[in-house]
Amino acid sequence: MDYDLIIIGAGPAGYVAAxxxxxxxxxxxxxxxQYIGGMCLNWGCIPSKTILESAKVFEKTKTLSEFGVDGIDLENISFNWDTVKKRSKKITKxxxxxxNFLLKKNGVEVINGTAKIGADKSVYVDGKKITAENIIVATGSKPKKLDNKLEDAPTVEMEKLFDLKEIPENVVVTGNHVSAVEMAQFFKxxxxxVTLVANSDYFLHGIDQFLIDYITKNIASNGIDLITDSYPSKYSEGKVTVGDKKIKCDLLLNCNSRKAVIPESExxxxxxxxxxxxxxxxxxxNIPGVYVIGDASGKSFVAHMASAQGIHIVNKIKGVKSNFDYSSYPINMYTSPEVSQIGLTEAMIKEEGYEYKINEFPLSANAKxxxxxxxEGFIRMLSDKKYGQVLGVQIVAKHATDMIAEAGAYLRMEGSIYxxxxTIxxxxxxxxxxFEVGFDAFDKAIHK
Known part of the structure; x- marks a missing residue:
């Protein structure tokens, strides 16, 4: 064999596994x-969060006078899309x-080309045969196309958003997942x-209904039009048809569900x-010695899960003890404020038959x-009523996506409200x- 392991795809699943x-x-x-880092690093996670951060800074300038910063002419500030794109590219680079340095440091050979899975543990890269004891497919996913009746619409996916020289005035975002909400808020x-078009049956699927209700209200309060009872069906004369509405549309961002990128295989x-x-x-x-991780498996569509899967599979291949837990991974939304959850939702807890309780603590009572x-925001903790085990945590806060990691540790260690x-x-x-919501769960919060 030429290698112990061949990995197809260098996104967060593939390069971390490598x-x-x-x-x-x-x-x-x-x-x-294409590019090391895949969708996440080149068009998705990193670039989208970079431009969101720029938008948040832009929004913050409107309140700087409250912090004692004077002399800013709000009438003349502007959002420089070209500069924002350059900053994003700099971070990605x-x-x-x-x-690339880490791959080289750890002796990983990087091969540019298109892979085809052959017989007898072989891979053909642009016709050249290489072999390995194990093969990991980490080819990711790509967005599903919109209805053919929308083919004349000014449609882009995230992969092409950064090619735009400027962002037009009237934007329609389609999609049910967190990325659609993030981008809708970015444009706003x-x-x-901005109009966000989603399907109520699948909107923010997997997120606790309490958070969905909060997010829906937040979308409305931000001045974003949310339509959940229909879907774009036609584009004509600068307008997209959604149900019985015709919406002016200069840009249609497709954040729809994604489909697997499937490598050719004998x-x-x-x-x-x-x-x-x-x-x-x-x-x-179904092919011996061939594994699939990341988006291509359809089991999750977040980079941190893809990376964790990669580490887990490589450990198993090498014989290193490893277990994989789907129950305690964070779902993050990088809006303003951020939204994050980990563990079981209330619906899941009911389905599993737990006797449970819910405790909350507001950020309005927090000094920092x-x-x-x-x-604006809160922490919401769901716990087992009898034993006090933490079952799920939800946070809305400026840095919720960072703060949720602490909850992950409690869940991983089967920690309790105590x-x-x-924890000081x-x-x-x-x-x-x-600690406030912890105290609230078994006695009384100190500052509530």
Missing amino acids: IRAGQLGLKTAIVET KLTAGI MIGKK TPLELTDRGFIKTDNDFKT ALIEGSS DVAN HAHPTVSEIY
Whole structure:
């Protein structure tokens, strides 16, 4: 065999698996058709959060006088899309260089080209045959196309958004997932007229209904038009038809569901009913020695899960003890304020038959949140009524996506409300809301 492991795809699933394999001494090659970092680093996670941060800073300038910053002419401030794109590319370039360095450091061979899975544990890269004991497919996903009747609409996916020289005034965003909400808010924060079109049956699927209700209200309060009872069906004369409404549309951003990128294979890879590559609980496919991780498996569509899957599979291949837990991974939304959840939702808890309770604590009673001028939000903790085990945590806060990690530790260690309450948090910090909600769960919150 030429290698111990060949990985197809260098996104967060593939490149993390490759680095881990190198660390464990496996002779590894990674094949990539486009760019190291995949969708996440080049068009998705990193660029989208970069432009969102720029929009948040732009929005913040409107309240600087409250902090004693005078002399800013709000009539003349503007959002420089070209500068924002350059900053995004600079960050991506720096992160890509770091990944390339780590791949090289850990002895991973990077091969540029298109991979085809052959017989007898082989892979053909643009016709050249290489072999390995194990093959990991980490080819990711791509957006589903919109209805053919919308083919004349000014449609872009995230991959093409950064090619725009300017952002027009009337934007329609389609999609049911967090990325659609994030981008709708981005466009609104920089002063555009925004309509978000989603399907009520699938809108923010997997997120607790309490959070969905909050997010829906937040969308409305931000001045974004939300339509959930229909979907874009036609584009004509500068307007997109949604149900019985005709909406002016200069840009249609497609944040719809995604479909697997499936590599060519001599032995066809078995697919699920949804068109993703079918695997068992150990990520094995119908082809011996071939695994699938990340978006292509359809089991999750977030980079941190893809990376965790990559580490898990490489550990298993090498014989390192490893277990994988789907129940405690964070779902993040990088809006303003941010929204994050981890663990079981209330609906899941009811379905599993727990006797449970819910406790909340508002950011409006937190000193650091008031200092920062970011007191909108709360922490919401769901716990087992009898034993006090933490079952789920939801946070709305300026830095909720960072703060949720603490809840992940409690869940991973099967921690209780007493562990949460008795963990000393520095003062003043927003994270003090943890001990407050912990105390609230078994007695009374101190500042409530």
